[in-house]
Amino acid sequence: MIAPSEPIQPSNSAAALTQFIPGVDFQEAFNEKVIMIVGGANGIGASLVQLCCQSGAYVCIGDVDTIRGEALNKKCREKWPVYWDPALPPKPPRTSFFTVDVTNYQTVISLFDRAFQTYKRIDHVVVTAGSMDAGNNWFDQKLSLQSVREDIDVNLVGSLYVTRVASVYLRHNRGPGVDRSILLFSCAAGFKETPGVSIYQASKHGVQGLMRSLRPYFPSPYKHNLRINTICPWMTETRTTLTKKVQDRWTKEGLPVSTPQEVALISAGVLSNNSLNGTSMYVEGGRAWEIEANIDRLEPEWLGEEASKTLALGQKVLNDAWAS
Numbered sequence: 001m002i003a004p005s006e007p008i009q010p011s012n013s014a015a016a017l018t019q020f021i022p023g024v025d026f027q028e029a030f031n032e033k034v035i036m037i038v039g040g041a042n043g044i045g046a047s048l049v050q051l052c053c054q055s056g057a058y059v060c061i062g063d064v065d066t067i068r069g070e071a072l073n074k075k076c077r078e079k080w081p082v083y084w085d086p087a088l089p090p091k092p093p094r095t096s097f098f099t100v101d102v103t104n105y106q107t108v109i110s111l112f113d114r115a116f117q118t119y120k121r122i123d124h125v126v127v128t129a130g131s132m133d134a135g136n137n138w139f140d141q142k143l144s145l146q147s148v149r150e151d152i153d154v155n156l157v158g159s160l161y162v163t164r165v166a167s168v169y170l171r172h173n174r175g176p177g178v179d180r181s182i183l184l185f186s187c188a189a190g191f192k193e194t195p196g197v198s199i200y201q202a203s204k205h206g207v208q209g210l211m212r213s214l215r216p217y218f219p220s221p222y223k224h225n226l227r228i229n230t231i232c233p234w235m236t237e238t239r240t241t242l243t244k245k246v247q248d249r250w251t252k253e254g255l256p257v258s259t260p261q262e263v264a265l266i267s268a269g270v271l272s273n274n275s276l277n278g279t280s281m282y283v284e285g286g287r288a289w290e291i292e293a294n295i296d297r298l299e300p301e302w303l304g305e306e307a308s309k310t311l312a313l314g315q316k317v318l319n320d321a322w323a324s
Contacts, residue, residue: 018290029055033058035124036126037060038062038127045061055268060095062099108158108165123170123179125181155203156203184230190205191280215228229277231281235256235258265286299311
C-alpha cells in the first residue's frame, strides 16, 4: 500500500497511454464478496449488479427508483440463488434492495446500516448515481430575475456522502490483507469541456477532485487501507436526456457509443484489480484507457521541468503535513 507521505505511483507511468483490458477472472475475484452499488437500479449500475451476481457476489442495491430496484432485486435472486449446506447457518440473499436518496445524509447512513446488518461486511462500494438535464443551461442568457432564483441538486453531494460513510464501513469485519475499494463514476465531462451542462460538468470535475484528494490518503495502512478509482464514460446508450439534434449528429459522424454492459465490464475490471488505486478509466465505445498516469508522466512537458519539480516538492510538503 502507498503511505500518504509518498507520491502516488501511477501504473505504467513511464509508458504511453495504453488500453485497459480487464484480465481478471471475475468468478474468482467476486465470489462471496459483498458489493454495494448505489444507483444500481438502472443503466450501467443495473448491468454491474447482474455481472457481480453472475460472478458469485452478494450485491446491495441502493437507488431512489423503488420500482425498478425491486424488480432487479427479484430477478437476481431468482436467476442466481444462493445455496448452502443445511448443516451450516443460512447465507444471506444474493441481492438486497434499499431505497436511498444520496442527497440525504441520513438515508445514506441507513443504507449502509441495513446492508451491514444483512451481510455483516462490505467489500466494495460503487457510486453510479447521478443525473444530467441537457436541456437546462444554468447560465442561459434567457434567464430572468425570477428564474435565476431556482435551486438545483448537484451530483457531487451524493458521491461525497457515500464516500465518507463507505470509508468507515469498509474498515469493519475485514481480515488482514483483504482488498476493499470505492469506485466513483465521473464522466468524460470530468476532464473535457461540455457547453450547456455547466453544473453537471462542475460536479463531475468535483468527483475527479475527490478521488485525487483521497488516493494518497486512503491506501495508507495507518489510515483506511482501501483503494479509490473513477470511471469516466463518454457517450453511452443510457443518456436519454440528450437532445435529438445531438443524437442525430452523433450518429451521422459515426461516433462511438458504449453499452451499459460494456461500461459495467470495465468497472468490474477496476473493482477486481487490487493493484489499481487513483486511476481514472476513460471509456469510449466499450474500450477504456487510464488517463491519470499520463497526466503525471507528461507534466514536465506541459508545465515545464522547473515548475514541475517545484510543484512536486510543494505537494510532498502538503502530503507530509496531512499525513501527520
